[in-house]
Amino acid sequence: MGRVEYSPLFETRRCRGRFIYRSFAISLFVAICFIWHYRFSHITKGEDGNWAWLGMLASELWFGFYWVLTQALRWNLVFRQPFKNRLSQRYEKKLPRVDIFVCTADPDIEPAMMVINTVLSVMAYDYPTEKLSVYLSDDAGSQITFYALLEASNFAKHWVPFCKRFKVEPRSPSAYFKSLVSSGYPTDPSQAKELGNIKKLYDEMEKRIEDATKFGEVAKEARLKHMGFSQWDSYSSRRDHDTILQILLHKNDHNNSKDVDGFVLPALVYLAREKRPQYFHNFKAGAMNSLLRVSSNISNGKIILNVDCDMYSNNSQSVRDALCFFMDEEKGQEIAYVQFPQTFENATKNDLYGGSLTSILEVEFPGLDGYGGPLYAGTGCFHKRESLCGMKFSDQYCNDWNSEDDQFKEANLQELEQQSKVLASCNYEENTLWGKEMGLKYGCPVEDVITGLSIQCQGWKSVYYNPPRKAFLGLAPTTLPQTLVQHKRWSEGDLQILLSKYSPAWYGFGRINFGLQMGYSVYCLWAPNCLATLYYSIIPSLYLLKGIPLFPKISSPWFIPFAYVIVGETTYSLLEFFFCGGTFQGWWNDQRIWLYKRTSSYLFACIDTILKLFGFSESTFTITTKVTEEDASKRHEKEIMEFGTSSPMLTVLATLALLNLFCFLSVLKDAILGEGDIGAYETMGLQVLLCGFLVFINLPIYQGLFLRKDNGRLPSSIAIKSIVFALGVFISFIFT
Numbered sequence: 001m002g003r004v005e006y007s008p009l010f011e012t013r014r015c016r017g018r019f020i021y022r023s024f025a026i027s028l029f030v031a032i033c034f035i036w037h038y039r040f041s042h043i044t045k046g047e048d049g050n051w052a053w054l055g056m057l058a059s060e061l062w063f064g065f066y067w068v069l070t071q072a073l074r075w076n077l078v079f080r081q082p083f084k085n086r087l088s089q090r091y092e093k094k095l096p097r098v099d100i101f102v103c104t105a106d107p108d109i110e111p112a113m114m115v116i117n118t119v120l121s122v123m124a125y126d127y128p129t130e131k132l133s134v135y136l137s138d139d140a141g142s143q144i145t146f147y148a149l150l151e152a153s154n155f156a157k158h159w160v161p162f163c164k165r166f167k168v169e170p171r172s173p174s175a176y177f178k179s180l181v182s183s184g185y186p187t188d189p190s191q192a193k194e195l196g197n198i199k200k201l202y203d204e205m206e207k208r209i210e211d212a213t214k215f216g217e218v219a220k221e222a223r224l225k226h227m228g229f230s231q232w233d234s235y236s237s238r239r240d241h242d243t244i245l246q247i248l249l250h251k252n253d254h255n256n257s258k259d260v261d262g263f264v265l266p267a268l269v270y271l272a273r274e275k276r277p278q279y280f281h282n283f284k285a286g287a288m289n290s291l292l293r294v295s296s297n298i299s300n301g302k303i304i305l306n307v308d309c310d311m312y313s314n315n316s317q318s319v320r321d322a323l324c325f326f327m328d329e330e331k332g333q334e335i336a337y338v339q340f341p342q343t344f345e346n347a348t349k350n351d352l353y354g355g356s357l358t359s360i361l362e363v364e365f366p367g368l369d370g371y372g373g374p375l376y377a378g379t380g381c382f383h384k385r386e387s388l389c390g391m392k393f394s395d396q397y398c399n400d401w402n403s404e405d406d407q408f409k410e411a412n413l414q415e416l417e418q419q420s421k422v423l424a425s426c427n428y429e430e431n432t433l434w435g436k437e438m439g440l441k442y443g444c445p446v447e448d449v450i451t452g453l454s455i456q457c458q459g460w461k462s463v464y465y466n467p468p469r470k471a472f473l474g475l476a477p478t479t480l481p482q483t484l485v486q487h488k489r490w491s492e493g494d495l496q497i498l499l500s501k502y503s504p505a506w507y508g509f510g511r512i513n514f515g516l517q518m519g520y521s522v523y524c525l526w527a528p529n530c531l532a533t534l535y536y537s538i539i540p541s542l543y544l545l546k547g548i549p550l551f552p553k554i555s556s557p558w559f560i561p562f563a564y565v566i567v568g569e570t571t572y573s574l575l576e577f578f579f580c581g582g583t584f585q586g587w588w589n590d591q592r593i594w595l596y597k598r599t600s601s602y603l604f605a606c607i608d609t610i611l612k613l614f615g616f617s618e619s620t621f622t623i624t625t626k627v628t629e630e631d632a633s634k635r636h637e638k639e640i641m642e643f644g645t646s647s648p649m650l651t652v653l654a655t656l657a658l659l660n661l662f663c664f665l666s667v668l669k670d671a672i673l674g675e676g677d678i679g680a681y682e683t684m685g686l687q688v689l690l691c692g693f694l695v696f697i698n699l700p701i702y703q704g705l706f707l708r709k710d711n712g713r714l715p716s717s718i719a720i721k722s723i724v725f726a727l728g729v730f731i732s733f734i735f736t
């Protein structure tokens with residue numbers, strides 16, 4: 001076959017406006033150098049507060065250094081465009097098998113209905129069904145989740161053909177029904193009729209599942225109908241049970257594999273890997289590795305898609321989009337994974353908790369993509385099985401999509417289940433390379449990032465694709481404490497990567513592009529940011545009380561670089577935010593959450609990392625809850641900040657907020673009473689501004705402490721503690 005002309009399956013475009021951005025960045029760097037110079041040259045001159053000056057120097061050195069690192073994420077953005085038509089023209093008959101992994105771990109905070117909606121959405125991909133297999137890993141080993149999946153396997157017989165016949169979008173039933181309310185009901189009479197039937201089936205199924213959830217167990221009749229339930233006979237708790245594995249749908253099961261139109265459905269498998277108290281289960285990484293082995297025995301798809309249980313597919317074309325990258329004849333060889341953005345359906349307009357991760361997803365990931373590819377973000381990511389299982393990339397490597405012999409043609413399902421169970425047992429991994437060189441890496445709370453990094457260090461590339469119609473939609477945390485806990489896990493995990501064998505700083509050296517090393521370091525150094533930020537949000541305000549200036553006077557030429565950096569960065573971040581579709585209020589909220597993460601999540605992440613280094617603390621994985629109570633959910637819609645629980649992180653935030661309030665009020669008092677000379681404000685302009693900014697941005701905390709009556713306010717225990725701490729610091733500082 002002579003190739004007339006190679007037409008690629010995807011295209012890569014570089015971002016326009018690079019020149020403008022780069023010029024701006026360079027000018028900002030010059031200003032930063034001036035600031036450094038100012039600090040160095042003035043440090044010995046100040047008499048009072050010399051130590052404070054040293055701290056300012058250290059903080060500004062850190063901020064400047066960190067800012068330089070972040071430039072790697074903005075220097076060279078690229079955007080990808082796949083061509084699905086070419087894919088189907090060339091490969092429609094030869095498309096590879098795709099295995100889809102959905103992970104769930106706790107039915108109380110990850111409701112079964114949500115889980116099966118995700119499962120149904122991925123079963124209904126626009127893709128040859130005999131080539132799709134969907135696996136649900138249930139780390140809770142919950143009978144109710146199993147029951148829900150069983151129900152879903154029956155519902156799928158109606159749902160999948162319905163989606164395909166009417167090209168429905170999105171293909172999560174619950175999201176689809178919800179979307180009808182705003183986008184309008186179908187006008188086509190046959191669709192409307194079928195919709196009525198389907199909605200009825202769905203509601204009945206939902207009722208049965210909700211009932212089971214309410215009673216905490218599955219009704220006896222239902223249990224007797226399916227022998228799969230007998231696997232729970234030996235179950236003692238979610239931390240102590242045998243492997244439970246059930247193939248619910250499979251083309252070899254001739255009685256039960258077809259939809260109502262007579263077409264084969266995707267394979268569907270339930271897996272709860274074995275758990276024993278004496279074996280550490282390694283959280284999601286452990287679950288994923290069991291899935292990798294079990295699926296290799298059942299379907300062995302060359303491509304693997306991994307989603308969290310809340311991340312349903314919102315775009316039925318995503319598998320094809322991803323394959324355009326993998327199957328491109330020239331550039332597809334070296335691509336190990338294709339990451340889609342993690343987008344969230346529950347973000348409110350002004351995104352109070354910055355949960356949309358806007359600048360990360362819209363700017364920074366395309367930036368990483370320019371240097372070898374984005375991080376693996378744990379969900380919404382397609383992998384080549386080979387690279388995920390630890391294979392190194394070499395120039396000899398060649399994609400081979402043809403060799404998919406049908407090794408499973410004759411398989412007897414019961415035998416297949418029995419053989420596969422062994423692969424998910426606790427001791428299977430003993431003395432193997434699983435978790436080290438094979439599969440997802442163990443020992444890190446961000447198993448995804450460290451795994452992606454090690455794949456890139458093996459010579460592979462990755463790709464970021466952000467389609468116009470979002471590929472996946474999930475749930476972002478809806479309260480401040482949840483947000484802070486999630487970011488603590490992330491920043492702690494990322495810092496551990498920096499200190500681990502796979503550190504982007506040294507292990508990555510020579511293995512990945514320098515820009516990518518810098519990019520990874522930005523995330524790995526999230527946590528240490530707490531020090532400089534805490535310093536900046538405490539010391540200048542306290543020194544304001546004493547009348548000791550830490551910044552140049554407004555009339556001094558040294559004021560110019562400070563002003564340039566402040567105005568330049570603020571304007572830039574505002575523009576970037578608008579450009580990504582954000583609102584002004586959203587930007588302001590983003591600044592606040594930026595501050596809160598740095599002064600609480602990151603602080604505790606640093607402390608925990610240090611404790612762990614000395615063996616005082618164990619790694620944990622606090623699962624983000626995906627349910628919101630009703631009145632909290634109302635406040636969420638109104639964008640009222642939800643504090644609710646008492647936690648040390650909130651105490652820190654409240655203390656800082658109050659301390660700044662005291663400083664600001666005392667300065668204000670002096671100004672009004674005319675005490676202290678007015679000239680002082682000229683010398684202290686920047687300090688007053690900083691303190692005022694901190695007070696202004698903390699308004700929701702003062703409301704939560706003193707003005708609100710609802711359940712989402714700051715608990716009074718925190719109010720008392722933070723007042724005591726803040727007053728203590730304030731008074732002791734005045735009198736020393």
Ligand SMILES: O=c1ccn([C@@H]2O[C@H](COP(=O)(O)OP(=O)(O)O[C@H]3O[C@H](CO)[C@@H](O)[C@H](O)[C@H]3O)[C@@H](O)[C@H]2O)c(=O)[nH]1
Nearest residue numbers: 103104105139283284287308309377378379445446623624
């Ligand atoms: O022991 C566990 C713990 C968690 N999970 C699953 O892992 C997923 C992610 O957990 P979640 O609590 O939602 O954490 P997030 O912070 O939202 O997750 C992000 O960050 C994690 C790493 O910290 C990644 O694993 C996730 O894929 C990524 O979406 C969920 O589906 C869980 O069911 C397990 O399967 N087993």
Ligand SMILES: [Mn+2]
Nearest residue numbers: 308310475624
């Ligand atoms: Mn999540």
